[in-house]
Amino acid sequence: MTYTRVIIIGGGFGGLNVAKSLNKAKMEVLLLDKMNHHLFQPLLYQVASAALSPADIAIPLREIMRAHKNTTVLMGDVTDIDKEKRLVILGNGETFNYDYLVVATGARHSYFGNDAWEPMAPGLKTLLDALSIRERLLTSFERAERCDSITEAAKFLNFVIIGAGPTGVEMAGAIAEIAHKTMIKNFRRIDPKKARIYLLEAAPRVLPPYPERLSKRAHKDLEKMGVRVMTGKRVTNVTEDGVQLEDGFIESKNVIWAAGNQASSLLKSLDTDLDRSGRVMVEKDLSLPGHPEVFVIGDAAHVLDKKGVPIPAVATGAIQEGYYVAKIIRKGIPKDRRPAFKYFDKGSMATIGKCKAVAYFKKVQFTGFLAWCAWGFVHILYLIGFRNRFSVGLNWFFHYFTGIRGARLIQKSIREQDKKDKS
């Protein structure tokens, strides 16, 4: 007998949970991902800010799926999808047939048409992104220490984060902690406390989708930590020397982009309607119009909640969609009998710094120490695999009491930096 073949593209929160939910189903499941690991993206900023190591927040997909005998994991780069022939095509020319296809390819950051800014203002989506931001961040303090004058050192001690969504807020708070706490007594020439951290947001307030009271609280907490929060500021250019605003220029060698998302370009090969961010406009059962055997989930999909508002690009959304789609596939439910996907809003939380966070669930709002504890608890709980949970918990515990960041490593030698400066 031949089994139903299911192909899942992407091992993020959405794709991985489809694969896990198909355990023991009498199907042939193929999980494809460009990377070999599932990445716990909500904690990626902690790698970028030297608090955690990559291995703390990433686990090989094969290790997660090792006991799922019906599942093959392949590290492969899907370059094309032929939905008529039901075919997935990889970069090396290999092809695979499917009966069901789940596209869960996530998103990269978007520069809103200004892709030239990327080298100067990297975003934060992959482990390599995080390591490169960490490298720049730490090298900047080292280079400032080598400067002859304080004026010269300033540009290395100015940090600009563009976009004050959760990632931007968390990154700004973390850099403030590094500069004003972690680095204390580490330098002899510069005073890391003099580092300036700018958080820019085009909207009138930080954490725009959050309740207004929480935005205000986050704003106040950030300022207490020494972050210069600037709302209603549009960035018009990013150069080697800094960030141009409509009404001023901030000199900086450290710009981080946390402003927008753009869904994977693979989605174009599906030849269907996309929204402004490149996400697929799916049906109520998350399938492609005219193709009930193709599903798109997570950050790759434009999904509406019961009020007709697009659901936010968060892990809990992708996970719920994964479970929902897996159920349809496992039971082989035909299109006309599928219930519509229902999103259960689990609220949102963002951490700002030690003992500082904001969170809400339905009408209940938390701030300060309580929100911070809730944030830590939920994130450790969601981290897959006992070992990682334990290691992250341990690192946080140490960080809490000592202020030490365990991963303050610059991997490249200063020789390469010197060469770059000269050229």
Place this chain on the structure above:
Amino acid sequence: MTYTRVIIIGGGFGGLNVAKSLNKAKMEVLLLDKMNHHLFQPLLYQVASAALSPADIAIPLREIMRAHKNTTVLMGDVTDIDKEKRLVILGNGETFNYDYLVVATGARHSYFGNDAWEPMAPGLKTLLDALSIRERLLTSFERAERCDSITEAAKFLNFVIIGAGPTGVEMAGAIAEIAHKTMIKNFRRIDPKKARIYLLEAAPRVLPPYPERLSKRAHKDLEKMGVRVMTGKRVTNVTEDGVQLEDGFIESKNVIWAAGNQASSLLKSLDTDLDRSGRVMVEKDLSLPGHPEVFVIGDAAHVLDKKGVPIPAVATGAIQEGYYVAKIIRKGIPKDRRPAFKYFDKGSMATIGKCKAVAYFKKVQFTGFLAWCAWGFVHILYLIGFRNRFSVGLNWFFHYFTGIRGARLIQKSIREQDKKDKS
């Protein structure tokens, strides 16, 4: 008043211990290193074999020296030393004067004149080396899984380690464990157990400087773990496709170099006698002939023990030399009143795999479980900083009971590999 200025080049075991021993001395100490961290090199192979994360075995030098108010740490690349003007020159043109200079610049691997082999057979000295070996190792299994035929997959599942000193032996044992234990049930097309691990050594036995009984035991242990040990084998060429021996060819996409050391090229600027490995021939007080204010220690120095035999390039040697030199500098002992440096041989140990190791101290020899425990104990003890000790201990504990390696991450996407293959 002006303080005595001490410059230390290199923050490895030697240089770091000079700096630490000068704590509270009324001197201006400058510690220069190309990197921002001290690296615990004896455990580097565990990063290369995905058992530990870089942050577990590396600590920022500034963090170690934070309480030493007389010490400035600079990330700088020393390109020249002017011993007449007592001047150290950095890559960016900066210069520093010294009253005492300690050169502790360590060694890189040596290809014995065949530097062209390096890209195919990387060595293991820095964190980047280790991460790039880890990346190749893990990607190799992924690529084998993508191959259509078993014959094609073979070249990705052949691993060759050149050189059977402690690093080579440890690396071979670790790869055997990865292939035969860690990866079990992870793959569907290939059987990682079929991976072949070759350990090549030109000398007639593995661990050449060890007592013969221990070499034999290590040889036997390695074979039990599935390593193909080949002694008395000289490598005549390394290509993209594998390793050429005098009497055969081993096809492999995974070659690791663990065969020789070459001291830092900076030593040439000292304009003094060097040995075959480029190490400085120092006087009995570890100073440069004619320059009692310049010391060379660690892997950069050719030092003889009381029997006239060069002392081995091990951490304990460098540490002892560091203490010795710091004492001379701190007390300002003039050349003619300095006692000769005396090396205290603390023995050697090498681990082979779980519960398998060899060790000796003077005439006492250990093998098996006992040696393995001693090895773990000593290495954790030497790891600087409580946090790292704890984290490494924890990782080992998990690894011991679960066989899981916590850092099995490929950081680069398979897309880049596909592109490389096509070009």
